[in-house]
Amino acid sequence: MLLNGVRVLDLSRLLPGAYCTQLLQAQGARVTKIESPQGDPLRRVPGGGAYFEALHRGQQLQTLELRFEAGRQALRRLLADADVLVEGFRPGVMEQMELGYPALASINPALVYCAITGYGSGGSMARRAGHDLNYLARSGALSLMPLRDGMPTIPGLQIADLAGGLQAAFLITTALVARAKSGRGSRVEVSMTDLMRTWTTLPRAARGAGLPGLPLTGELPCYHVYAVSDGFLTVAALESDFWTEFCSVLARDDLAGRQFDPTAIDEVQATLNTASRAEWTTRFADRDVCVEPSLSLEESELD
Numbered sequence: 001m002l003l004n005g006v007r008v009l010d011l012s013r014l015l016p017g018a019y020c021t022q023l024l025q026a027q028g029a030r031v032t033k034i035e036s037p038q039g040d041p042l043r044r045v046p047g048g049g050a051y052f053e054a055l056h057r058g059q060q061l062q063t064l065e066l067r068f069e070a071g072r073q074a075l076r077r078l079l080a081d082a083d084v085l086v087e088g089f090r091p092g093v094m095e096q097m098e099l100g101y102p103a104l105a106s107i108n109p110a111l112v113y114c115a116i117t118g119y120g121s122g123g124s125m126a127r128r129a130g131h132d133l134n135y136l137a138r139s140g141a142l143s144l145m146p147l148r149d150g151m152p153t154i155p156g157l158q159i160a161d162l163a164g165g166l167q168a169a170f171l172i173t174t175a176l177v178a179r180a181k182s183g184r185g186s187r188v189e190v191s192m193t194d195l196m197r198t199w200t201t202l203p204r205a206a207r208g209a210g211l212p213g214l215p216l217t218g219e220l221p222c223y224h225v226y227a228v229s230d231g232f233l234t235v236a237a238l239e240s241d242f243w244t245e246f247c248s249v250l251a252r253d254d255l256a257g258r259q260f261d262p263t264a265i266d267e268v269q270a271t272l273n274t275a276s277r278a279e280w281t282t283r284f285a286d287r288d289v290c291v292e293p294s295l296s297l298e299e300s301e302l303d
Contacts, residue, residue: 002028002173003173003176004028004029005028005030006024006030007029007030007032007081007082008024008025008029008030008082008083008084008086009031009032009034009079009084010031010032010059011066011085011087011089012088012116013040013088014042014161015042015055015132015158015165016116016161016165017087017168018042018056018165019055019161019162019165020086020114020116020169021033021059021086021169024173025058029083031059032062033056034062034063034078035062035063035064036063036065036066036067037063040052042055062078067097072097072099076104079108080108083110083111083112083176084111084112084176085111085112085114086116087114087116088116089115090117090118090127091121091122092126101187105185109183109184109185110183112172112175112185112186112188113186113188114171114172114190115188116164116165116168116192117190118135118192118193119135119192119194120191120194121189125138125193130193132158132161135160136196139193139194139195139196139197139199139200140196141159141160141197144203145217161192163199164190164192164195168190172188202214219262220259220262221255221258221265221267222236222238222242222243222260223237223238224265226269226272227269227272227273228272228273228276229274229276229277230277231276231277231294232277233272233277234293235268235290236290237290240259241288242288242289243256245287246287246290246291249284249289250268250271250272251271252271280293
């Protein structure tokens with residue numbers, strides 16, 4: 001494990017920081033999750049106990065009340081032996097408690113301090129409350145989602161939260177690499193809104209060039225989710241060779257020249273309707289086509 005022996009304190013709440021420390025733990029880090037006496041807010045959403053357990057399984061749990069000096073002193077004692085601290089408070093909160101990076105670095109100069117923020121630590125938005133959907137909206141990412149009843153579709157996964165946790169884990173590991181050379185820690189920061197803006201690089205480039213962008217939200221027959229008799233099949237045959245092979249399996253060679261023709265979707269759909277998901281999966285199994293069944297969560301565990 002690449003992070004064996006690395007000790008992480010997680011002061012964050014909800015998903016972004018938890019996903020970050022889960023990734024670090026998977027590489028061998030030892031994580032201590034620190035909660036207030038009220039507990040992580042994740043515990044209070046419907047089904048929250050199961051979510052909390054899934055994110056923090058195998059981690060040490062400790063309760064500290066950081067609003068009081070006794071709790072802050074206890075945290076400082078833990079920090080003396082820690083390698084990483086992850087927090088997700090609004091900018092300025094840790095400093096108000098005298099637990100900002102300069103104060104903690106004076107206790108442990110080797111500490112890697114990671115702040116996960118919604119809108120960054122500077123500017124007019126810095127202290128604004130927000131969650132995943134807000135960050136998608138502010139970054140422009142939500143505007144790229146398919147419309148349903150005239151409104152952007154809310155993704156079924158918390159994209160900005162998960163991206164923020166992943167970016168935080170990446171920045172922490174790079175800071176640990178730098179520390180191995182210098183002997184000193186550093187502060188790293190994630191703005192989930194800024195991060196999601198970087199995820200819109202290709203659509204922004206398309207707009208800048210006067211192009212409509214890649215229509216990869218179901219507008220093309222070669223990149224579409226199709227219903228079959230008992231479920232759904234995903235087709236991602238972007239390259240012409242894949243599409244030609246796909247049409248061959250369907251016995252619809254006449255569609256080979258209509259890879260990017262939206263009017264071909266209904267014709268493909270009519271053909272796929274004639275068999276079950278298992279039947280189509282078998283037919284496509286040994287063919288080079290970029291076609292896969294859409295599995296439920298339970299089925300994906302067995303795949």
